[in-house]
Each structure stands twice: as structure tokens, then as C-alpha cells.
Amino acid sequence: MTSLILQxxxxxxxxxxxxxxxxxxxxxxxxxxxxxxxxxxAAAAFALYAFAFDVEAARRALSVSPQLLIAAGLLVxxxxxxxxxxxxxxxxxxxWIETVLPAVGAVKVGTPLxxxxxxxxxxxxxxxxxxxxxxxx
Numbered sequence: 001m002t003s004l005i006l007q008x009x010x011x012x013x014x015x016x017x018x019x020x021x022x023x024x025x026x027x028x029x030x031x032x033x034x035x036x037x038x039x040x041x042a043a044a045a046f047a048l049y050a051f052a053f054d055v056e057a058a059r060r061a062l063s064v065s066p067q068l069l070i071a072a073g074l075l076v077x078x079x080x081x082x083x084x085x086x087x088x089x090x091x092x093x094x095x096w097i098e099t100v101l102p103a104v105g106a107v108k109v110g111t112p113l114x115x116x117x118x119x120x121x122x123x124x125x126x127x128x129x130x131x132x133x134x135x136x137x
Contacts, residue, residue, distance in 0.1 A: 003052070010052035014061065017045035025120050026113075035116030039123025046124075047131045055135045058128075066132065069125030077118025080111045 025038035050058035084093035096110035
């Protein structure tokens with residue numbers, strides 16, 4: 001499909017949707033679900049781009065293979081659960097550190113954010129792997 005309107009909208013929406021997906025990822029770091037919904041929004045942005053142009057253009061815009069995103073996401077999610085194990089705590093026990101960022105103030109960062117980041121990457125990879133495979137057939 002080659003529609004000038006869809007291609008123009010896809011260029012703007014890709015950036016906006018990716019920024020919104022990062023917002024959803026970070027907003028949910030204290031609450032469940034930020035990584036999953038953020039990953040879905042990011043994958044939808046690349047799927048829209050693939051429909052507007054073609055799969056190869058979307059793969060170039062992604063610049064990483066979906067399989068690599070899945071592998072990296074699984075690794076990050078699995079490793080985020082092991083941080084408390086050397087101290088004898090159970091797998092997936094959350095660990096938190098508080099740091100002060102200039103112009104932001106005190107920020108609490110923990111392993112749930114790392115776990116959500118892993119989920120975010122896995123969701124993007126799986127959805128895009130399925131979408132690109134279906135679109136190429």
C-alpha cells in the first residue's frame with residue numbers, strides 16, 4: 001500500500017508513539033504493567049511504519065532484529081531477578097536504590113524497572129517478529 005497520507009502520518013507517529021511507549025514504561029515502574037503496554041505501543045509504531053512503507057523500511061527503522069530484542073529482553077528480565085540472591089533472598093525479590101539527579105531530584109530506581117525493561121523488549125520483539133513474518137508472506 002502506498003498512500004502519501006499514511007506515509008506522512010507514519011513518520012510523525014513513529015516518534016510520538018515511541019516517546020509515549022517510554023513514558024508508559026517508566027510510569028509503570030512502581031506499578032505492574034508498564035513494560036508490557038509500553039512494548040505494545042512501541043511495536044504498534046513499527047507495525048504502522050511497516051504498513052505505510054514496507055517491512056524492509058520498518059526493519060531499517062528498528063535497526064535491530066526482533067530475535068535480538070527477544071533474547072536481550074529475556075536476559076535482562078532473568079538477571080533482574082537474581083540481584084537479591086547473593087544475600088540469600090528469594091528470586092525476584094525487589095531491590096531499590098535512591099539517587100539524586102540534577103534538575104529532577106530524588107529518584108528511586110529498582111529491579112522492577114529492569115524487569116519491566118526486559119518485558120518491554122520481549123514484547124516489541126515478539127509482536128514485530130509475528131507482524132513482519134505475516135506481512136512478508
